[in-house]
Amino acid sequence: MSGDGEKEYIRMVAETARTMWGEETVKQFMDHIERTAKAVYEVGSYPLEASAEPVTKMRPEAA
Amino acid sequence: MEAYTLSLAEAARLMRNGMLTPTRLAESLLDRIDELEPVVEAWVTVDREKVMEEAEEATKEITDGVFRSPLHGIPVGVKDIYYTEGTLTTMGSPLFAGFVPDRDADIVKALKRAGAIILGKTETTEFALHDPAPTRNPWNTGHTPGGSSSGSAAAVSCGMAPLAFGSQTGGSVVRPASYCGTVGYKCTYDLLSRGGVYPLSWSLDHIGFMTRTVEDALITLRTLRPDLSDGPQTGKPPRLGLLSGYFKENASEEVWPGFERAVGKLWGEGAQVVDVKLPESFRMVPSVHRVIMAVETAAAHEDMFRERADEYREYLRGFISSGLLVPATAYLRAQRIRGQIISDVVKLLEGYDCLICPSTVDTAPRGLQWTGSPAFNSPWSLTGLPTVTVPSGLSGEGLPLGLQLVGRPYDDIGLFRVAAWCEKTLEFPTGPKDPHTP
Numbered sequence: 001m002s003g004d005g006e007k008e009y010i011r012m013v014a015e016t017a018r019t020m021w022g023e024e025t026v027k028q029f030m031d032h033i034e035r036t037a038k039a040v041y042e043v044g045s046y047p048l049e050a051s052a053e054p055v056t057k058m059r060p061e062a063a
Numbered sequence: 064m065e066a067y068t069l070s071l072a073e074a075a076r077l078m079r080n081g082m083l084t085p086t087r088l089a090e091s092l093l094d095r096i097d098e099l100e101p102v103v104e105a106w107v108t109v110d111r112e113k114v115m116e117e118a119e120e121a122t123k124e125i126t127d128g129v130f131r132s133p134l135h136g137i138p139v140g141v142k143d144i145y146y147t148e149g150t151l152t153t154m155g156s157p158l159f160a161g162f163v164p165d166r167d168a169d170i171v172k173a174l175k176r177a178g179a180i181i182l183g184k185t186e187t188t189e190f191a192l193h194d195p196a197p198t199r200n201p202w203n204t205g206h207t208p209g210g211s212s213s214g215s216a217a218a219v220s221c222g223m224a225p226l227a228f229g230s231q232t233g234g235s236v237v238r239p240a241s242y243c244g245t246v247g248y249k250c251t252y253d254l255l256s257r258g259g260v261y262p263l264s265w266s267l268d269h270i271g272f273m274t275r276t277v278e279d280a281l282i283t284l285r286t287l288r289p290d291l292s293d294g295p296q297t298g299k300p301p302r303l304g305l306l307s308g309y310f311k312e313n314a315s316e317e318v319w320p321g322f323e324r325a326v327g328k329l330w331g332e333g334a335q336v337v338d339v340k341l342p343e344s345f346r347m348v349p350s351v352h353r354v355i356m357a358v359e360t361a362a363a364h365e366d367m368f369r370e371r372a373d374e375y376r377e378y379l380r381g382f383i384s385s386g387l388l389v390p391a392t393a394y395l396r397a398q399r400i401r402g403q404i405i406s407d408v409v410k411l412l413e414g415y416d417c418l419i420c421p422s423t424v425d426t427a428p429r430g431l432q433w434t435g436s437p438a439f440n441s442p443w444s445l446t447g448l449p450t451v452t453v454p455s456g457l458s459g460e461g462l463p464l465g466l467q468l469v470g471r472p473y474d475d476i477g478l479f480r481v482a483a484w485c486e487k488t489l490e491f492p493t494g495p496k497d498p499h500t501p
Contacts, residue, residue, distance in 0.1 A: 013388050021384070032381035033388065036357045039350035040393045046347055046400055054398035058252045058266050060405055060447035060472040 006041045013037040066091035068495055071225040071279035075133040078125055085125065085136030089118035089180060092138050095495075096183075096223045102204055102498050103221055104197040105214035107143045108151045109183035114138065117180045124178070132286045135178030140218045140227030142211075143184040144191050146259040147171055154261050155187040155196060155211075158367065158374050168259025170228060170270060170287070177286050182224055185214030188434060191230055191263045192360070194376040195434055200243055201498040202462050206427040209239030210434030212273070216243040219273040222495025226283055228272045231444055232263045232356060234423075234437025236271030237452045241422035241465030242435065244454045244496060245273045246486070248280045249440075251473050252447030255287060264359035266398075267352070267444050275493045277453065277483040284475060294477040300333035301481045304415035306469075308341045309348075313438055315425040321464040322421040325455035325489055332488045339418065342407035347400050348442045354389060354397040355445075361386030405446045412448075412471050416481045422452040422465030439467065449475040451482040454491035461499075463491075 010033075017026045017033055026033065066074065066088045077083035093111055100106060121136035141147060144154050146164040148171075153159045171181065186196035188211040198213040200206040201221035208217040212229025216239035219227050229236045231249045240247020248271050255270035262268055274280045285291070305326065311319055330336050361368075361383045368375065368383050375383070412418060424436045443450045448469050455466040466485060470478030 017384070017388055025384070028377075029381035029384050032378075032385040036353060036382075036385035036389060039353040039357075040389055042347070042350040043354050043393055043397045043400060046396075048396065048399055048403075052399045052403060054395045055266070055402045055405070056398065058447050060252055060409065 006038060009041045010034055010037045067095040067222045069225065070276050070493065071137055071274060072133070072276065072282055074137060074225060075282070078136050079130060085118040085121035085180065086115070088136065089114050089138050089182075092182060092223060099221055099223060099498060102500065103199050103201060103217050103223070105185055105218040105223060106140075107153055107184045107186055107214070110150065114180060114182055121178055121180060131176075131178035133282045134174065134286050136180065137226065138180045138182035138224060139174055140182050140185045140215055140224040141171060142191075142215055142227070142229045143187045144230060144261040145171055145228065147181060147184065150181070150184060152184065155189045155191070156375070158371060166259065169256035171259070173287050185212070185218055185227055187211050187213065189376050189379050190261065190364075191232065191235060192382065193378040193434070195431055197431065199431065199498070200427050201496045202244060202427070203460070204498055204500045206429050206462065207242065207431050207434050209242035209427060211235040212239050212271070213434065216240050216245060216247070216273050219243070219245045219275060220496050221498055226272060226274050226279060228270070230260055231269045231271050231440065232267045233352070233444055234440025236269070236273070237440045237450055237465070237467060238423050238435055238437055240273045241452045241454070241463065241467070242427035244463030244491070245275055246277055246280050246454070246482070247271060247273050247452040248284070249443065249450045250284075251449045251475055254449070254473065254475060262363045264356045264363070266359060267356055269444060275495070277451070277479055277486045280451070281476070281479040281483070284479070291476050294474055296480065300335070301416040301484055302335040302337070302414070303329065304339035304411065304418040305336050306339055306341060306418050306420040309345060310420040310439060313424055314421055317458045318421045318423065318425055318464060321456050321458060322466065325464070325466050326419070329485060329488055337415070339411055339415070342404070342411065344400065344404045344407050345442070348404060348445055349438070351397045351400050351404065352441045352445045354393055355401065357382060357386030358389050358394045401445060408446050408448065409472065417478055418469040420467050420469070422467040426458045426460065426462035426464065443469055448472060449478050451478055453482050453486045453489065455489050456491065
């Protein structure tokens, strides 16, 4: 994971948001957009085996 | 003694012995609300007439020898995101300003079956997320009570109700309970039904409640889930796994030393306290929690948001917007990492009665604009493990600190056993707090 990759990802998400909702909305919600995009990037960078299944029905004892 | 000062357990015992009636208890609590509500602002709705009618019915039943449960005749507060038939339910949002449900949430139904009286609806942040309620912290009215279950925590703290229900998706029960110096309980995921509670994030939402004693919380859980077994009881002081790392690094200057003082008392009374190292996957908790919650909140609100986005307050509007931008693969990846975190944390519990850490990052922040950080609670909402906060002392400013206990999945009763031992050892006063305005 590189800092540049994260920045580029956030930029792409903001660009998508701009296309959907316009500049004013993106400005207003940029903090949320950045924080969620940063979290998405971090999640995407975490190594996982293909066999790791998603939690679809929460059963904390069975995970 | 005024009836509002009684714990739930004390009130139930006196009612059973014919020394207290639901009518007298309800009157005392309603008077307390009348006296303190202008300062604390914990309630959205209190229907005095309806409460008194139900209290009189309960009084008649109990006088006739019908004692439905230890909650019979006990007035209970319910967060304003729980559906209550015939009673205004606003979700803390102008979008639901006049909404009166035609049915009860499952918990409300269960409470009514047990003979409890719904005292009223308590203040919540908008849709149980971030934008604050007007409620003030009884320990210092210049400070937030925490959120999102703001009204429930404040009401229990100052003796307006012996029991009040909330919900937790990040830290919305344990944090306000700790800030307000009450006991707070968040169940194992889905142990208590979320039916009829307005969703924020389906796979993270939990039912929880506040009381002033652990005994009261245990009585409540046993009434709602009489099928839960006791589990093994050793009668010995507990074996506690102490979580530092992330918690020590993020705790405020007052919180960590206060936590160490509390741990010192527990150790001094015979608890075994062992340092436990958090698993590597734990570092992913904040990101995984945010991705899941943003997407599920966006999905829960999608239809209404499309039509009425302008009626949402700013924080929630931004949060929903950010969730709409997350790719499906990222959401699923977050749920896959979540499975790893749950597995790693459940393994960590092997050999311990429970894990312990501070209940909150800080004491209740000054002002009402922000309800505080859920960073010490969201790991347990993400993993679905049961948690209890027990008041553990006061900060230099005179604000409550809390000890958070994290139990094994579905061993909520066992967790209460440890919490009761800690409560007895820590000796925090359990009476109602008269609001303090500096």
